[in-house]
Amino acid sequence: MDRHVVEQKLESLRRCIARVRQKTPATAEALASDPDAQDVVTLNLTRAVQLCVDIGAHVIAGSDQAAPDTMGQTFDVLADMGLIAPELALRMKKAVGFRNIAIHNYEAIDWQITYLIASRHIEDFSAFAVGIMNYLEAQIDSPE
Numbered sequence: 530m531d532r533h534v535v536e537q538k539l540e541s542l543r544r545c546i547a548r549v550r551q552k553t554p555a556t557a558e559a560l561a562s563d564p565d566a567q568d569v570v571t572l573n574l575t576r577a578v579q580l581c582v583d584i585g586a587h588v589i590a591g592s593d594q595a596a597p598d599t600m601g602q603t604f605d606v607l608a609d610m611g612l613i614a615p616e617l618a619l620r621m622k623k624a625v626g627f628r629n630i631a632i633h634n635y636e637a638i639d640w641q642i643t644y645l646i647a648s649r650h651i652e653d654f655s656a657f658a659v660g661i662m663n664y665l666e667a668q669i670d671s672p673e
Contacts, residue, residue: 530587530591531587531591532665534587535661538584539661541580542577542580542584542657545573545574546577546654546655548569549569549573549574549577549651550651552566552570553651557641557645560647561640567638570643570647571631571638574624574628574631574647575631577624579628581621581654582600582603584657585603585604586603588607588610588612588661589607589610594606594609600625601626604618604619604622604625605618612664613656614656617657624653627642627646
């Protein structure tokens with residue numbers, strides 16, 4: 530595992546989280562009526578999800594764990610490794626579903642759901658980052 534790559538991605542994740550926090554309006558209705566906020570929030574949420582998947586895949590590749598078959602399984606493997614809580618893994622898998630809708634336009638984006646992710650579940654991304662940072666610190670502290 531290339532620690533520098535993971536740290537760069539964690540910094541990008543931090544910036545995405547900050548942008549979502551800065552640009553999420555006070556209500557779902559305000560988000561639904563503000564195309565600029567919609568763009569900024571959706572872009573940064575989808576980037577945050579993708580960064581978490583990429584970070585997880587990088588960490589898993591450097592371990593003895595089998596590579597996941599899907600983006601969502603990345604979070605199951607990280608939970609199995611003890612890096613994130615199983616409950617967080619479940620929420621992150623749901624975030625992958627949101628990402629897929631936003632990226633591929635499988636259906637119209639529900640601004641109420643987007644608002645809930647941006648306002649109530651943005652901390653999931655921070656919790657993910659903490660789990661990864663703790664893992665990185667443990668790697669430094671343990672002799673190889």
